[in-house]
Each structure stands twice: as structure tokens, then as C-alpha cells.
Amino acid sequence: MTQPHRYGPVLGIAFLILVAVSLWGWYSLQPGDQPPRSAPSVSIRPEVSVVEVVPQSYQAQLKGYGSAQAHYAVTLTAQVSGQVKRLNPAFASGRHVKADTLLAQLEDSRYQAEVASAQQALASARVALLEEQREGAQAEAEWARSGLEGAPESPLVLRQPQLAAAQATLQQAQASLANARHQLKDTRVLAPFDAVVVSRAISPGTQVQSGATLGELVSTDYVEIRVSLPPSDWAQLPGEDQLNAGQWPVTLRDAQTQSQWQGHVIRTEGTLDDTTRQRALILAVDQPFEQTPPLLPGTFVEALIPGRTLNQLWALPATALSQSGKLWYLREDQTLAAFEAQPRFSHHGLIFIEPPEPLAIAPQQVLTQPLHSYTPGMAVTPVLIQPTEKPSQPADRSKLNTEFQEPQA
Structure with a gap:
């Protein structure tokens, strides 16, 4: 008995597939059949956030x-040498002192002695001047009694040089006394003005030399x-x-x-x-x-x-100015245009721009967040943002405190 061929079922299935493909191809090529058409493309305009602005007057804010x-800031220095005898407790860092407050007292006995010596020298110079004036008067009287005509051959006869020397000695004694008194006064260290003590460099018993730093003060x-x-x-x-x-x-x-x-x-x-x-x-x-x-x-x-108050300015959020320094705005046909802008000043997150004259005639819509991909002539769909003003600000400064917010959904 002969067995059926083992590939019979496979060949049958292949034959059926071939027939189905042939029939599908024949029907698809019949007249009147058209290939499917793709859906027409729709041009989508990107949405852009804009704010409507008109030129107004604003006070510049710098x-x-x-x-x-x-x-005033001063470094106190010793004008004379001596030992610090007393310090004012207020002469300490951070303390406030009034003008002419005594901050420190130096040992002054030597300077008091110099004042006394200068006073004695001045008294002697006054006596010497009086004596010389008397001697000069006697010399003039004797010259007059001599009967000689004209002036003496030497001014020494009438003691004129001696009188001048006595007068100079008196002036020197007066200057020496003034200097001695000034040095005595310098033993008292006073605040030159109302001040705050920044630092102090001395303590009681410190031996200071003329020119040594005593402390630092700043005025109040x-x-x-x-x-x-x-x-x-x-x-x-x-x-x-x-x-x-x-x-x-x-x-x-x-x-x-x-x-x-x-x-x-x-x-x-x-x-x-x-x-x-x-x-x-x-x-x-x-x-x-x-x-x-x-x-x-x-x-x-x-x-x-x-x-000053500046006229014809736009107030815009700082984000409206692109990194390349341009402002983008909408033309009447809802396409983009741009111009280079330099803010006159900025304040509270706003920039104030002087627009080109043609754009200052009517209100304009300016983009608040321009992108690098924007190009002139690009068609867009504007989304208007409404500015809100802070109610707590005075009316005359409200224009300088305007915030721009997205509309609520």
C-alpha cells in the first residue's frame, strides 16, 4: 500500500496563499480604484506672549x-612726649564722645615749668626794653644839647640798634611763652569733633613720644x-x-x-x-x-x-529684550519684526525703551519672551498679557511699579 506524500499539506497551503495574493492584486488594479490620499497639511502659527504698550513719561531711576x-576720620597722635597719667573710660572702641572731650592726660609738670620759665624771660625782656627806651631818650637829649648839627655818624650814638635788639628780645620771649603754653595744652588729648572711637593704642602709664599713635576716631x-x-x-x-x-x-x-x-x-x-x-x-x-x-x-x-522725567518711553518687562539686544514686535499682519534697543534705565524688573518714531504713533504689541528661533516675517498667534499695578504705590510713581502677569486660565 502506497503512503501519501509528506509535503502534501504544505503545498496546499502555499497554493491557497498564492491564489489570495493574485486576487487582491487583480482587484486593486481595476479602473476607478484610486490610491488613498494624504490629509491636507495645516500651517500652525506658534503662540507668543505680547504686551500692548504706548509711549508715556517716566522719571528715570538710576x-x-x-x-x-x-x-572725617582721624588718627590721634601725641604732639608732645610724656607718660599717660589718666584715661577717660569713654576712650574705648565703639564708644561715642563729644567734641572737646578729654580723652587722655599726659604728665605735664615739665611743661608747666617751661611755661613759668618763659613767663620769667618775658618779664625780663619787658624790663630790658623799658630800660633801653629810657637810655635812648637820654642819648637823644644829650645829642640835642651838644649843639652839633645833622645826624650822628653812628646810630649807636642814639642807641637805635640797642632799642631794636631789646624789642626783638621781647618778641622772642612772647613767642617762647606761647609755644610753652601750646605744649602744655598738648598734654591734654581732646576729641576734635563728635566721634565714635575706632581704636585706642595707649594705657595708663604708657610712655609716648611725640608723633606716636594714640587712637583712631570717625565723625558721627x-x-x-x-x-x-x-x-x-x-x-x-x-x-x-x-x-x-x-x-x-x-x-x-x-x-x-x-x-x-x-x-x-x-x-x-x-x-x-x-x-x-x-x-x-x-x-x-x-x-x-x-x-x-x-x-x-x-x-x-x-x-x-x-x-529727570523722560518722555516717549515704553515700559517693558526685562525679559522682552533678547540677548542680542533686540525687541520683537508684531506687524499688522501678525508677523514678527525687530529692532535694536538700548534701555534708558531699568527699575523694579522693568526696562524703559525709547521706540523708533514710526512705532511711537500708535499702540504696539511687543513680545515679552523672544526666542532665538524667531525670524523677521514669521507668522505667529499673539497672546496678550495684561499689566497689573501695585495698589500700595503712590499714584505719581505707579508707572514705575508695573508687573506683567500671565492671564489666569
Whole structure:
């Protein structure tokens, strides 16, 4: 009996697959059948955040930095030699002293003796002058009685040189007494002005020589802050007469603690720095040690200086200016355009830009966060951001305290 071929089932399945493929190909090529069409492409415009701005007037706000320095700082030195006999307890670091306060007393017995000696020498010089004046008067009388005509051959006859010498001796004695009294006075070390003691270098019993350091003081009347500004900032300040009048206000802030103090401009410097080519504005805070907290000499501060009122400026968030220094805005056809911009000043996260004249005529929509991929003429969909103003700010400064917020979903 013959067995069936073992490949029979496989060949049958292959035959069926071949038939199915042939039939599918025949039907797909029949007239009227069309290949499937792809869906039409849709152009998607990216959304961009914009703020609508119009030119307005704003008061310039300038920033500068500097270190507070005492109005006066002095190193006390001994004017005479001697031993320290007494010290005022207030002559210690951190203590406040008034002007003319006695800080230290040196041994003065030697200087008192020198004053007494100078007084004796002065008295003797006065007596000698009186005697010489009498001798001169007698010499003139004798010359007159002699009957000789004209002047004597030598001024010694009338004792004129002797009189001049006596007068000079008197003047020298007077000067010596004044010097002796001045040295005696210098044994008393006094505070030259209202001050805070920075350091003391002597103790009771210390033997000091003339010129030796006794201590250091700084004045308490006011501190000065020297702030260097570039020419572009000076152009936004009022006139120098107004600045030098001493009434122009400034706000100072500690860069570390954020403490604030109110000060004023006291003067302007008349030269440029050789290195930075900048000019300095000198600010002051009165009675710095009585402030809360005290403004101590050496504190590094940020100065906020109001300037002149500038017209035709846009107020924009700082993020609106690209890293390449451009502002992007929308044309009427909702496409992008840009121009290079330099902020006139910045304040509270805002930059203030003077727009090109054609853009200042009507309100414009400016991008708040431009990307590097943006190109001129690119079609976009704008999303308007509404500015909100801080209600706690005074009305005349509200334009300088505007924040831009995304609309709530």
C-alpha cells in the first residue's frame, strides 16, 4: 500500500496563499480604484506672549554702588612726649564722645615749668626794653644839647640798634611763652569733633613720644558714599546746581541685609576717573549712627537715584529684550519684526525703551519672551498679557511699579 506524500499539506497551503495574493492584486488594479490620499497639511502659527504698550513719561531711576565712609576720620597722635597719667573710660572702641572731650592726660609738670620759665624771660625782656627806651631818650637829649648839627655818624650814638635788639628780645620771649603754653595744652588729648572711637593704642602709664599713635576716631555727623556713574546716567540727572544744592533725595540699600536709609546728594565731582572714565556723585546720610539700623562706615550699599522725567518711553518687562539686544514686535499682519534697543534705565524688573518714531504713533504689541528661533516675517498667534499695578504705590510713581502677569486660565 502506497503512503501519501509528506509535503502534501504544505503545498496546499502555499497554493491557497498564492491564489489570495493574485486576487487582491487583480482587484486593486481595476479602473476607478484610486490610491488613498494624504490629509491636507495645516500651517500652525506658534503662540507668543505680547504686551500692548504706548509711549508715556517716566522719571528715570538710576542705580549705583559705593561704600559708606565717615565724613572725617582721624588718627590721634601725641604732639608732645610724656607718660599717660589718666584715661577717660569713654576712650574705648565703639564708644561715642563729644567734641572737646578729654580723652587722655599726659604728665605735664615739665611743661608747666617751661611755661613759668618763659613767663620769667618775658618779664625780663619787658624790663630790658623799658630800660633801653629810657637810655635812648637820654642819648637823644644829650645829642640835642651838644649843639652839633645833622645826624650822628653812628646810630649807636642814639642807641637805635640797642632799642631794636631789646624789642626783638621781647618778641622772642612772647613767642617762647606761647609755644610753652601750646605744649602744655598738648598734654591734654581732646576729641576734635563728635566721634565714635575706632581704636585706642595707649594705657595708663604708657610712655609716648611725640608723633606716636594714640587712637583712631570717625565723625558721627554724616557718612559719604561715592557713586561713579557713566555719561549716559549723568545725562538723565537734573542740573548740577540742583544736585549741589544738597536736597536731591536718594535711597540707599544694604546689598546683604536689604536695610534701607534715606539720604541726599551733597556734591558732584568735577573730574573723570582715569581708568573707568566715569564721574562720581557724592551722597550723604545724616546722623548715620542714629539710624535704624545704624549705617556704619564701611557698609557697601546700592544707591537708587531718581533722575529727570523722560518722555516717549515704553515700559517693558526685562525679559522682552533678547540677548542680542533686540525687541520683537508684531506687524499688522501678525508677523514678527525687530529692532535694536538700548534701555534708558531699568527699575523694579522693568526696562524703559525709547521706540523708533514710526512705532511711537500708535499702540504696539511687543513680545515679552523672544526666542532665538524667531525670524523677521514669521507668522505667529499673539497672546496678550495684561499689566497689573501695585495698589500700595503712590499714584505719581505707579508707572514705575508695573508687573506683567500671565492671564489666569
